[in-house]
Each structure stands twice: as structure tokens, then as C-alpha cells.
Amino acid sequence: MSLVDASVLTPCPAAALLASPIPADGHTMAADSLLRYLQIKVHHLIQRESWNRIHVVGGYDRQAVISGHEKTGKLFNVERPTAEIHGRELVIKAFPGNDYVHHYALIIATYLAMTNKPADIVRYELPDPVVCRAAVELLDLDMDGDLVIVGWGLAHLAPAADAWIYGPGYAWQQARLHGRRVIYLGFLHSIWGDVAGRVVTRLAELGARDVVYVGKVGALQPGVEPNTRLATGNTSLLGGTTVTWHDFFGDFATAQPGVHTGLHVTSPSILLENQGWLTEHAEHAFVDPEIGPMGAAAHHAGIGFGYLHVISNNLARHYPADLSNERGRDVVHRRSILVEQIRNIIGNRMAALSV
Numbered sequence: 527m528s529l530v531d532a533s534v535l536t537p538c539p540a541a542a543l544l545a546s547p548i549p550a551d552g553h554t555m556a557a558d559s560l561l562r563y564l565q566i567k568v569h570h571l572i573q574r575e576s577w578n579r580i581h582v583v584g585g586y587d588r589q590a591v592i593s594g595h596e597k598t599g600k601l602f603n604v605e606r607p608t609a610e611i612h613g614r615e616l617v618i619k620a621f622p623g624n625d626y627v628h629h630y631a632l633i634i635a636t637y638l639a640m641t642n643k644p645a646d647i648v649r650y651e652l653p654d655p656v657v658c659r660a661a662v663e664l665l666d667l668d669m670d671g672d673l674v675i676v677g678w679g680l681a682h683l684a685p686a687a688d689a690w691i692y693g694p695g696y697a698w699q700q701a702r703l704h705g706r707r708v709i710y711l712g713f714l715h716s717i718w719g720d721v722a723g724r725v726v727t728r729l730a731e732l733g734a735r736d737v738v739y740v741g742k743v744g745a746l747q748p749g750v751e752p753n754t755r756l757a758t759g760n761t762s763l764l765g766g767t768t769v770t771w772h773d774f775f776g777d778f779a780t781a782q783p784g785v786h787t788g789l790h791v792t793s794p795s796i797l798l799e800n801q802g803w804l805t806e807h808a809e810h811a812f813v814d815p816e817i818g819p820m821g822a823a824a825h826h827a828g829i830g831f832g833y834l835h836v837i838s839n840n841l842a843r844h845y846p847a848d849l850s851n852e853r854g855r856d857v858v859h860r861r862s863i864l865v866e867q868i869r870n871i872i873g874n875r876m877a878a879l880s881v
Contacts, residue, residue, distance in 0.1 A: 541651050541652075542581060542649035542650065542651045543649060543650055543651070543652070544646070544648070544649060545582070545628075545631035545632055545634065545635040545645075545648040545649065545650050546632075546635060546645075547632070547635040547636040547638065547639035547640075547645045548632060548635075548636045548797045548798070548800065549800070550636070550639075550640055552800045552801050552802070553797075553799070553800050553801070554799050554800060554801060554803075554804050554841040554842075555796075555848060555849070555850070556844055556848075557640075559848050559849070559850040559851075560636075560640070560850070561637075561640050561641075562850035562851070563796075563848075563849050563850040564633055564636060564637040564640065565595075565637070566595055566850070567595070567606070567630075567633050567637075568595070568633060568634055568637045569591075569593045569594075569595070569606065569607065569608075569609050569616075569618060569634075570593055570594035570595055571591060571609050571611070571616060572609075572616070572618075572634060572637070572638075573637075576643070577614055577615060577616045577647060578613075578614040578615055578647065579614075579615040579616070579647045579649065580615070580616045580618060580634055580647055580648045580649070581615065581616070581617050581618070581648075581649050581650070581651065582607070582617075582618045582620060582627055582630055582631040582634065582648070582649070582650040582651070583617060583618070583619055583620070583627065583650070583651050583653065584619075584620060584621070584622030584623065584626075584627050584651075584652070584653025584654075584657055584658065584661075585619040585620075585622060585653075585657070586619070586621050586622065586661055586695060586715060587608055587610070587619045588605070588608065590608035590609055590610045590619055591608055591609040591610065591611070592605075592606075592608055593606035593607065593608065593609070600681075601680065601681045601690070601697070601712060602678070602680060602681075602697070602712035602713060602714060603678065603712075603713065603714070603715070603716055604714055605695075605714050605715040605716075607619055607620040607621070607630055618630065618631075618634070621661065621695075621715045621716060621717075621718070621721060622653040622657045622658045622660075622661045622721070623653070623658055623717075623718060623719055623720050623721035623724075624652050624653065624658075624719070624720050624794075625718055625719025625720050625721070625794040625795065625815055626716060626718035626719055626720075626721060627650050627651070627652060627653060628650060628652070628794060628795060629718060629719070629794060629795035629796070629797065629815075630650075631648055631649070631650035632795055632797040632798070633797065634648050635648040636797055658720075658721070658724060659724065661721075662721065662724040662725055662727075662728050663728060664693065664694045664695065665693065665696060665725065665728050665729075665732075666693065666732070667698060667709060667711070667729075667732055668732075668733075669709060669729070669732045669733035669734050670707075670733050671733060671734075671735040672700075672706070672707045672708065672709050672733065672734055672735065672736075673703075673706060673707075673708045673709070673734070673735065673736045673737075673738065673774075673876070674708075674709045674710075674711055674729050674734045674736070674737045674738070675708060675709070675710050675711070675737075675738045675740060675872065676710075676711045676712070676713075676717075676725065676729075676737060676738070676739055676740070677712075677739045677740040677741045678740055678741045678742060678836075679740050679836075679861075679865045679868065680710050680711075680712045680740070682862070682865045682866070682869070683710065683740065683865065683868065683869050683872075684699055684701070684710040685699075685701045686699060686701075690712075695713060695714050695715050696711060696712065696713045696714065697711075697712055697714070698710060698711045698712070703872075703873060703876045704873070704876040704877045704879075704880040705880050706876060706879075706880065708876075709734070711729075713725075717816065718815050718816065719792075719794050719815040719816060719819060720794075720819050722739075722815075722816035722819050722820045723816075723819025723820055723822060723823040724819075724823070725820070726819075726820045726823035726824050726827070726829075726831065727823045727826070727827060729829075730823070730824070730827035730828075730829050731827075734829060735829055735830065736774045736829060736830035736831070736832070737774075737820070737824060737829065737830070737831050737832075738774055738831075738832050738833070738834065738872065739816065739817065739820055739831070739832070739833045739834075739835075740833070740834055740835065740868055741814065741816065741817075741833070741835045741836075742814070742835055742836050742837075742838035742839075743757045743790070743812040743813060743814045743817070743835045743836075743837055743838065744799075744812065744813045744814065744837070744838065744839045744840065744841050744849075745757075745786075745811070745812060745837045745839070745840045745841065745842070746791070746804065746807055746808060746810050746811060746812060746813060746841055746842055747788075747811060747840075747842060748840065748842040748843035749843075750786065750837055750840055751840070751845055752837060752838055752839050752840055752845050752847040752848070752857075753836060753837070753838065753847055753857055753860035753861055753864065754784075754837070754860065755784050755785070755786050755837050755864075756779075756782075756784060756785045756786065756834055756835065756836060756837065756864060756867060756868065756871075757785070757786050757787070757788075757790075757811070757812050757833070757834075757835045757836075757837050758775060758779040758780060758785055758786075758787050758832065758833060758834050758835070759773075759780075759787045759788060759789065759790055759811070759812070759833070760772075760773035760821070760832075761789050761790065761821075762789070762790040762791065762792050762817050762818035762821055762822075763789065763790070763791045763792060763807075763810065763818070764792045764818035764819065764821075764822060765792070765818075768789075769818060769821055769822045769825065770821070770825070771821040771822070771824050771825040771830075771831045772824070772825070772829075772830045772831070773830070773831070773832050774830040774831060774832030774875070775832040775834070775871075775875055778871070778874070778875045778878060779832070779834055779871055779875070782867075782871055784867065785834075785871075786811065786837065787811070788810065788811025788812065789809075789810045789811055790810070790811060790812045790813070790814070790817050790818065791807050791810045791812065791813045791818075792813075792814070792815060792816075792817060792818030792819065793813050793814070793815060794815055795815070796849065799813065799841060804841050804842060808842070812835070812837070813841065814835070817833050817835075820833075821833075834868050834871060834872070836861055836864045836865070836868075838852065838861075
């Protein structure tokens with residue numbers, strides 16, 4: 527048995543909620559880009575076959591049917607939710623987290639609606655908090671006041687390509703940077719939304735003093751071209767409440783050329799970021815699902831947190847690069863330059879702290 531409670535193996539328990547598709551014509555992504563984004567996320571069994579019911583649950587189960595659309599050529603965040611067949615009903619198992627389960631159910635329902643298939647067959651069940659905590663508690667590292675760098679681009683940030691030590695769903699390596707031990711930590715699965723907050727809580731329990739999250743955000747200001755600038759800050763709007771944390775970078779990152787700062791907004795799903803949502807948050811700077819929960823968890827645990835992200839897309843203006851074509855050659859090249867800048871900023875910040 528995986529981390530899924532046995533009760534979810536009945537394909538549609540009474541606790542299941544309907545996943546309503548998002549209208550494509552009101553979304554901040556153009557319809558063709560939105561459909562491409564969905565196609566690279568939806569499990570191949572859903573794209574190839576018709577089902578009477580689809581039920582999305584929280585459970586990390588690599589023994590179930592692995593998606594044919596999992597990423598290749600990457601070390602981390604390569605795994606998609608898996609599937610378990612029950613006759614003409616399908617159970618989709620996403621890594622346990624409220625935001626991720628809901629997000630993936632919206633992905634499936636919206637994909638079905640956009641491809642003219644019945645979308646009212648999709649239900650989701652929010653995972654038990656005990657299951658969510660147990661999934662993250664599989665992370666087990668020996669730390670003592672270390673800096674942990676977690677997230678995206680780690681293959682280019684960590685010093686050794688062949689030094690990764692693997693655990694259940696993650697890999698890590700350590701190095702010394704300006705006299706301090708640094709842990710590079712990557713996850714094979716997504717740590718979407720509230721999962722990322724629990725990761726920070728777990729790292730604090732294990733002895734981390736600071737956590738730096740490297741990833742990607744969407745810009746909410748129309749003049750910011752994707753893949754040309756970095757984002758940082760120490761404040762996020764999370765569930766209608768402003769949260770602030772002790773910023774690992776202080777004012778150091780914001781003083782660097784090409785680094786943009788401002789108030790971040792936490793959104794539990796890209797599918798919810800329609801034009802009405804954009805109008806409501808037009809005065810803010812960035813959006814992603816993880817920064818707010820991570821910053822709030824760090825603040826609660828009394829440790830430092832900082833993010834330094836590539837601005838990967840723009841919700842306020844359509845640019846050629848968006849979330850549907852991230853593997854394009856020009857995008858990859860531009861991001862490689864930004865990752866090198868991230869490496870330099872982290873190194874220089876560590877050097878300044880060691881003085």
C-alpha cells in the first residue's frame with residue numbers, strides 16, 4: 527500500500543468534490559497555449575481513452591501506471607501523477623497536498639472540456655492532513671544549521687553532477703560555500719503549493735537555518751518580458767493575508783542588475799488565474815503557488831527564507847514564451863544565463879555573510 531489511505535481505492539467516496547472546468551475564453555493564457563499546457567500535464571490514459579469517472583486523490587504511488595507524458599532530460603520535477611484502473615473508472619494519484627490535488631483535477635476537467643469530452647466525470651478528494659505530513663516526513667537529512675537550496679535548476683547550481691544521494695522521491699548533495707555547508711535538495715515529484723510549505727517545516731525540524739527556493743514565477747506587470755529578469759522579495763499575499771519572512775538575501779539580491787522585486791501573490795492553481803483574478807491583483811508583481819506557503823512556514827519556524835526566481839511568463843501581456851513552450855531552444859538558452867546569475871548572487875551573498 528502506498529501513502530494513499532485504503533478508502534480512496536473505492537473510486538468515488540462521498541467526500542469527493544466536483545472539479546469544474548475553467549472557461550478557456552476568460553483565462554490569462556491564450557486558448558491555444560492553455561490547451562498545450564494541459565496536454566503536457568494530463569495522464570496519457572485520459573488523453574487516449576474515455577472513462578465513466580475520474581477521481582483525483584492524494585497519494586505518492588510509483589507502482590501505479592506512470593504517465594507517458596513525464597518529463598525527460600531533467601533530474602528533478604520529472605514525475606507526474608500516476609493512475610490506477612478500476613474498470614471504466616480511473617483513480618489519479620497526485621503527491622499529497624490540497625493545492626496539488628485540486629490543481630490537477632482542474633487540469634483534467636478543463637482539458638476534457640476543451641477537447642469536447644464530458645468534464646463532469648472528474649471528482650477530487652482533498653487528502654487527510656496525516657497523509658500530507660507523512661509524505662513529507664520521508665525527507666530525512668542530517669543537518670546542523672545548514673543553508674538548503676531547493677527547487678528548480680539545481681543541476682546547474684550544484685557543484686557535482688554525479689554526487690546526488692537519492693531518497694524516496696528526492697535527491698540531495700552537499701558542498702561548502704564560503705565556509706558554510708550548503709545542501710542542494712531536489713524533488714522528483716512536484717512540491718506544489720502547500721506541499722512546499724510542509725517541506726520548509728520539515729527542513730527546519732531537521733536543522734536547517736536558512737532555505738533558498740529557486741524556481742519560476744509569472745509576472746503581473748505587462749512590461750516584464752519572460753526569461754529576461756529575476757524575481758525576489760520577502761512578502762506574499764497568501765489566502766488574503768499578507769505574510770512576511772526574514773529574507774535570507776536581505777537587500778542584496780534586489781540591488782543586483784536585472785532583479786525585479788515587489789509583492790508576490792500565492793495562487794493555488796494556474797487554472798484559477800483568469801482575467802478577473804488578474805484585475806484583482808494587477809498592482810502586485812509576481813505569482814506562483816509555493817513562495818507564500820514556504821515563507822509562512824519559515825517565519826513560523828524562525829528560520830530564514832529567500833526566493834530567487836526566473837520570471838517565466840507574463841499574465842498581463844502575451845509574449846511568445848509562456849508555460850506551454852518552456853522546452854524551446856531560445857527559452858532554454860535565456861534561462862541558462864539567468865541560472866548562472868542566480869548562482870553568482872547566492873555565492874556572493876554567502877561571501878558577504880561570511881565576512
